[in-house]
Amino acid sequence: MNEIIETVTAICMVVITISIALLLYRVVKGPTNPDRAVALDAIGINLMGMAGLVAIMIATTRLNDVILLIGILLFIGTIALAKYLEKGVIIDRDD
Amino acid sequence: MVKTNDLILKTMTVLISFILFGFSVNLFFAGHNAPGGGFIGGLMTAAAIILMYMAYGERAINKVLPINYRTLLTIGLLIAIATGVGSFLFGEPFLSQTYDYFNFPIFGKMELATALLFDLGVYLTVIGVTMTIVLTISSDR
Numbered sequence: 461m462n463e464i465i466e467t468v469t470a471i472c473m474v475v476i477t478i479s480i481a482l483l484l485y486r487v488v489k490g491p492t493n494p495d496r497a498v499a500l501d502a503i504g505i506n507l508m509g510m511a512g513l514v515a516i517m518i519a520t521t522r523l524n525d526v527i528l529l530i531g532i533l534l535f536i537g538t539i540a541l542a543k544y545l546e547k548g549v550i551i552d553r554d555d
Numbered sequence: 556m557v558k559t560n561d562l563i564l565k566t567m568t569v570l571i572s573f574i575l576f577g578f579s580v581n582l583f584f585a586g587h588n589a590p591g592g593g594f595i596g597g598l599m600t601a602a603a604i605i606l607m608y609m610a611y612g613e614r615a616i617n618k619v620l621p622i623n624y625r626t627l628l629t630i631g632l633l634i635a636i637a638t639g640v641g642s643f644l645f646g647e648p649f650l651s652q653t654y655d656y657f658n659f660p661i662f663g664k665m666e667l668a669t670a671l672l673f674d675l676g677v678y679l680t681v682i683g684v685t686m687t688i689v690l691t692i693s694s695d696r
Binding site: 522525526528529532533535536539540543546547550551552553 | 559564571575578582585589590591595599602605606608609610612613614689690693694
């Protein structure tokens with residue numbers, strides 16, 4: 461059972477690495493800035509998956525906070541990028 | 556420029572910022588024997604406040620949270636110094652920490668450490684510094 465988990469985790473790690481590499485190609489090559497923003501968002505989600513796989517690999521529960529933290533920071537960063545791309549200002553001044 | 560309608564963003568912010576405040580308090584209190592602590596808890600609280608600022612704009616949140624973050628920074632530093640100086644009252648060296656066990660009505664027996672008060676100072680200072688930086692940059696023109 462343990463060997464199955466280790467093998468599957470290693471395979472998933474490789475697949476997520478390939479996914480991040482393809483997304484990095486989109487970040488570098490992306491014709492427009494929204495392409496890059498969406499690709500960075502997806503890279504962050506892949507990082508969350510990667511942190512979960514690392515937590516399985518080293519058999520710890522301490523990384524759960526890290527996964528939640530990456531998700532929160534990713535959400536806030538993507539909102540900030542989207543507001544900048546749409547309005548050119550991140551925090552409205554209302555005056 | 557046409558006025559945009561951020562209904563989805565504003566509704567989600569109400570829910571998500573409360574989850575973020577809860578998570579930051581959890582991180583703050585978990586810091587003694589789990590990952591977390593004053594620094595990351597303060598950063599999470601600042602992230603929640605920044606999310607509210609991004610969704611609702613500066614004037615609305617200034618009305619909802621009338622906090623002067625420079626004063627908050629000073630209060631945090633004073634708390635951190637006071638926990639260090641307080642050890643002089645018991646004839647101990649500077650920044651000595653101690654702990655004891657207390658019985659609470661609901662939670663039962665809990666360990667209360669004076670390091671939590673120092674962490675509270677770090678927490679308030681981190682919120683103050685982060686919000687001062689962000690709001691100073693955003694109100695620049």
